[in-house]
Amino acid sequence: MNVRQGSLLxxxxxxxxxxxxxxxxxxLGCSEKTVRTDVKAIDGFLRHxxxxxxxxxxxxxxxxxxxAAHEANRLSRLLDESEAAMHPRFExxxxxLVVLTCTPGPHTVESLTRAVFTNKQQMQSDLHxxxxxxxxxxxxxxxxxxxxxxxxxxTQRGFLMSVLFxxxxxAVRRRIExxxxxxxxxxxxRFFDRCIEEVxxxxxFTLSSNARWQLGVYLRIMVARIQMGHVIADRPLTGELFGxxxxxxxxxxxxxxxxxNEAEMGLLQDMANCCTWQWSAELMExxxxxxxxxxxxxxxxxxxxxxxGEPVPASLIxxxxxxxxxxxxxxxxxxxxQNPNExxxxxxxxxxxxxxxxxxxxxxxxxxxxxxxxxYTRLVLVLVEYLERVGSLRHYRVGLVVNSxxxxxxxxxxxxxxxxxxxxxxxxxxENEVLSACARPSSPLLDxxxxxxxxxxxxxxxxxxxxxxxxxxxxxxxxxxxxxLWCRGREAQVPCERVRLTVPATPSALLPTVHRDLxxxxxxxxxxxxxxxxxxxxxFIRERSLVLAWCGEGVERTAVHxxxxxGGPQLAGKRCAQVALLLVHPDDRGDLTPxxxxxxxxxxxxxxxxxxxxEDDFFPGFPELRGAF
Numbered sequence: 341m342n343v344r345q346g347s348l349l350x351x352x353x354x355x356x357x358x359x360x361x362x363x364x365x366x367x368l369g370c371s372e373k374t375v376r377t378d379v380k381a382i383d384g385f386l387r388h389x390x391x392x393x394x395x396x397x398x399x400x401x402x403x404x405x406x407x408a409a410h411e412a413n414r415l416s417r418l419l420d421e422s423e424a425a426m427h428p429r430f431e432x433x434x435x436x437l438v439v440l441t442c443t444p445g446p447h448t449v450e451s452l453t454r455a456v457f458t459n460k461q462q463m464q465s466d467l468h469x470x471x472x473x474x475x476x477x478x479x480x481x482x483x484x485x486x487x488x489x490x491x492x493x494x495t496q497r498g499f500l501m502s503v504l505f506x507x508x509x510x511a512v513r514r515r516i517e518x519x520x521x522x523x524x525x526x527x528x529x530r531f532f533d534r535c536i537e538e539v540x541x542x543x544x545f546t547l548s549s550n551a552r553w554q555l556g557v558y559l560r561i562m563v564a565r566i567q568m569g570h571v572i573a574d575r576p577l578t579g580e581l582f583g584x585x586x587x588x589x590x591x592x593x594x595x596x597x598x599x600x601n602e603a604e605m606g607l608l609q610d611m612a613n614c615c616t617w618q619w620s621a622e623l624m625e626x627x628x629x630x631x632x633x634x635x636x637x638x639x640x641x642x643x644x645x646x647x648x649g650e651p652v653p654a655s656l657i658x659x660x661x662x663x664x665x666x667x668x669x670x671x672x673x674x675x676x677x678q679n680p681n682e683x684x685x686x687x688x689x690x691x692x693x694x695x696x697x698x699x700x701x702x703x704x705x706x707x708x709x710x711x712x713x714x715x716y717t718r719l720v721l722v723l724v725e726y727l728e729r730v731g732s733l734r735h736y737r738v739g740l741v742v743n744s745x746x747x748x749x750x751x752x753x754x755x756x757x758x759x760x761x762x763x764x765x766x767x768x769x770x771e772n773e774v775l776s777a778c779a780r781p782s783s784p785l786l787d788x789x790x791x792x793x794x795x796x797x798x799x800x801x802x803x804x805x806x807x808x809x810x811x812x813x814x815x816x817x818x819x820x821x822x823x824x825l826w827c828r829g830r831e832a833q834v835p836c837e838r839v840r841l842t843v844p845a846t847p848s849a850l851l852p853t854v855h856r857d858l859x860x861x862x863x864x865x866x867x868x869x870x871x872x873x874x875x876x877x878x879x880f881i882r883e884r885s886l887v888l889a890w891c892g893e894g895v896e897r898t899a900v901h902x903x904x905x906x907g908g909p910q911l912a913g914k915r916c917a918q919v920a921l922l923l924v925h926p927d928d929r930g931d932l933t934p935x936x937x938x939x940x941x942x943x944x945x946x947x948x949x950x951x952x953x954x955e956d957d958f959f960p961g962f963p964e965l966r967g968a969f
Contacts, residue, residue, distance in 0.1 A: 344368055344370060344374075344378060345378045345381050345382055345385075346419060347368055348364060348368060348375065348378050348379070348382065349382050349385075349405075349415075349419060350419055351364060351367060351368075352364075352382075352395060352403065352404070352405035353405055353407075353412070353415060353416065353419070355404070355405070356404075357404065358396075358398055358401035358402045358403065358404045359402045359403060359404070360401075360402035360403075361375045361376060361402060361403065363402065364402075364403065375403075379395050379397070379403060382395055383395055389418065391408065391411055391414075391415065392408035392411065393405060393406060393407045393408045393411050393415065394406055429466075432456050432457075432458055432462075432466065433466065434516050434519070435455060435456045435457075435519065436452065436456055436466060436470070437500070437503060437516070438516060438519040438520060439452060439455045439456065440452075440470075440481075440487070440488070440489055441489060441496065441500055441561075441565070442519075442520060442561060442564040442565065442568075443455070443564075444567075444568055445486070445488065445568075446486045446488075447486065447487045447488060448485065448486065448487060449463055449464060449467075449487065452487065467481055467483060467487065474491075474499075475848060477491070477495065477499060478491050478492060478495055479491035479495060479496060479499060492574065493565070493570050493571065493572045493573070494572045494574075494603075494607055494673070494674065495674050496565075496570075497558075497561065497562070497565070497572075497607065497673075497674070498673045498674025498675045498676075499674060500561060501554075501557075501558055501561070501611070501673075501675050502674070502675055502676040502677075504516065504554075504557060505554070505675075505676070505677050505678060506676070506678055509550055509553065512557075513553070517557065520557065520560045520561065520564070528595075528596075531595055532556055532559050532560065533556070535559060535588065535591075535592075536552055536555055536556055536559070538584070538588070539555065539584075539588070539612050540552070542582065542584040543612060543613075543617075545617040545618070545623065546617065546618045547615055547616070547617060547618065548615075548616045548617070548618050550616060551615035551616040551617065552615075554615055555611065555612055555615055558608070558611045559608070562604065562607075562608060563592065563596055563598065566596075566598045566599070566600065566604065567596065567598055571599070571601065571604065572601070572603045572604050572607055573601070573603060574603070581602060581605060581606055581609060582609060585605045585606075585608060585609045586602070586605060588605065588608075589601075589602070589604065589605040607673065610669050610672060610673050611673060611675070613666070613669050614666065614669055614670050614673060614675055614677065624658060624659060624662065625658070627658070627662060629658070629661035629662055629664065629665040630665055632664075632665075632668065633661045633662070633664040633665035633668060634661050635705065636661075636664045636703075636705045636706060636709065637657055637658075637660040637661035637664055638657070639703050639704075639705050639706070640652075640660060640664075640700065640703055640706065640719070640723075641656075641657055641660070643699050643700065643702065643703050644696075644699060644723065644726065647698075647699045648699075648726075648727070648730045649730065650729075650730045652723070652726050653726065653729075656722055656723070656725070656726060659722055660719060660722060660723075663715065663718050663719055663722065664709075664711075664719070666715070667709070667711040667712065667715030667716070667718070667719075668709060668711070670712060670715060671709065671710065671711055671712060671715070676712050676714065677712075677714060677715075678714055679714035679715075679717050679718055679721075681717070681721055682713070682714055682717045682880065683880060683882070685717050685720055685721055685724070686717065686878070686880045686887075686889075687880065687882060687887075687940070689724060690889050690936040690939070690940065691932040691933040691935075691936045691937075692720075692724050692727050692728075693720055693878070693889070694889050694890070694891045694922075694924065694932050694936060695727065695891070695929065695932055696720050696723050696724070696727060697720070697878055697890070697891070697892070698890075698891045698892040698926070698929060700716075700719065700720070700723075701874065701877070701878075701892060702892070702893070707873065710873070711877070713876065713877050713878070713879070713880075716877050716878075735762050735763070735764055736762060736763050736764070736790040736791065737764060737766045737788065737789050737790045738756065738763050738764065738765045738766065738789060738790070738791060738792070738793055739765075739766065739767050739768075739769050739774075739785070739788065739789040739791075739792045739793070740752055740753055740756070740765050740767070740768045740769070740792075740793050740794075741769055741770070741771055741774055741792050741793065741794035741795075741798065741804075742768060742769075742770065742771070742794075742795065743770065743771045743795070743796065744795065744809075748795070748809055749768045751811065752765075752793070752795070752807075752809075752811050753765045753768060755811035755816075756793065756811065756816070756819070762933075763819065765793075766788065766789065767788065767789075771794070771796075771798070774792065774798060774800060774802070775799075775800065778800040778801065778802055783802065785802060790803070791803035791804060791805065792804040792805075793805050793806075793807060793819065794806055794807075795807060795808070795809055805818055805819050806818075807819070833938070834898060834899065834900055834922075834935055834938050834939065835897075835898070835899040835900065836899070836900040836901075836902065836942060836946075837861075837863075837899055837900070837901050837902070838901075838902045838903075838904065838946075839857060839901070839902070839903050839904070840903075840904045840905075840906065841853055841854070841857070841903050841904070841905055841906065842905075842906040843905055843906070850886075850905075850916070850919070851868070851871065851872055851875060852868060854903055854919050854921075855868050855871045857903070858871075858901065858921075858923075862896055862897075863895075863896055863897060863899065863901065863923060864894050864895055864896060864923060865894050865896060866894035866895075870894065874888065874890055875888050878890060881916070882943065882947065883947055883948055884916055884917040884918060884947075884948035885916070885917070885918040885919070885920045885943065885947045885948045886916050886918070886919045886920070887920045887921075887943065888919075888920075888921050888922070889921075889922040889924075889936060889939065890921075890922070890923055890924070891923075891924035891925075891926065891928070891929055891932060892926060893926065895923045895924060895925050895926070896925070897923075897925055898923065898924045898925045898928045898935065899923060900920070900921065900922050900923075900938075900939055900942055901919075901920075901921040901923065902918060902919075902920050902921075902942070902946060903918060903919040903920075903921075904917065904918055904948075905917055905918060905919065916948075917948035918947060918948035920939075920942075920943055920947060922935065922936065922939040
């Protein structure tokens, strides 16, 4: 399959109902004929990979993926592994990355062209792309008679590992790792394997299979860079160097005939600590984070207790400290490790993210740490459970309206509360009681309920959802989709201000331009550096929009701001066409749930949509966004 066909299969996997060819054609930016041709290719791919699932075509309805039992997760994993390799630039950029960083030079446009199996014009275009990617990272590609990466050596190592971690592991194993192993003998590979076993034994923790592989890749990169004469000399240690790592440095020196200094082994030790250990409940209980991480976890817990009135459970303090410590270590290594739940936390749970961020972003130690957004989101992910427990997220009071037997009343109440944690059925009332209350000038229902649920449509002007007597998943979906838009018995509204901006193509020029407009319009009183920090920490890319939702100091009025960009910059591997901001005044914090849901509806209807992958695009997970700002 190619990239477009992979995108079509992903879209089919995400849609439960039939959608027309025209709908998919609009989504992918191609013709209906192309969609029909791609469906045949997808069916062939599924048969080749041994799936019983297939694409169903129904005249008048469109297309739907019919999944065989237990194949959804397997198909999703296969897509994750294949999407990178399907991209037309993947093979070429993998080779460029390895040749520029781990292959002896000197490199020229001509030598790179031969090594990457491309033409000179394409190579020059790719070098410009690399220069854009490296903006703001303290790194650059120096061009001229010789071409090379320049910048602090430890920063180059962190960037290289961040790029590798942004790709699906299977894609790296198939395409990049063989390039790193070409020059390694069987003896060298066995030596690396023994080193990883000993690292694991001396750390006292079992590494996950992915972590073992990642550490092995870094060891090979470290040795290759030292053999090329690129040695870390100016990076301070983040902690005391364990005796084992000092002795390992001597063994690496003897085996490869290279000089391995203390700074090199300090970074190797930090890289080992960045890996994913196999955390069990027992390990979490006995692991002690360092002093700085424990102090920051205590500051976070104190801020949450002051804001929400209840202490953070003791069972969460140690995990917070562990996450802070690992985030600080990755920051010191210049290593970005993707958080697969980042979009789910920032978009799907936007109200909880906003509420917690309004507290966490005022903790001085956390602000000063400047954690990568993926590590910040890991902290939020742990605290969402606490937020639910203290009841700070809005819960909706429901009146269940029945005109039938007691069995349906009890069944409906049980099912609604069981399947929707944010809804509480506070009373079961009769239909004539609703009609009588709504006939009065000021309905007393507003004081009792946020909305009503009934088994028959209600002829009243009051927020209500009609469900079936089955009270099945579809009924609950109707409730979940509708209720967050209601605020105190009325549909929540948020002003939306839309502006078209022309900005330079460089990412660094985007935020100052948006910030100037927000300040000039009186929307915010934030300084530019604070605004940058909020976008870098809380922002995310959705389709072709850079999105930020913020509730806190510096916001002068609650509103949505949509900036449509002419000449938008390259962010996270895509040409950014819009900046979408939800700015909520602190006084409106209690209404975050309806406000964020309204914002998401606006994004879905007015956001910059994704199109078919262009040659200038790359992977959404590529670590560009944070370095650019």
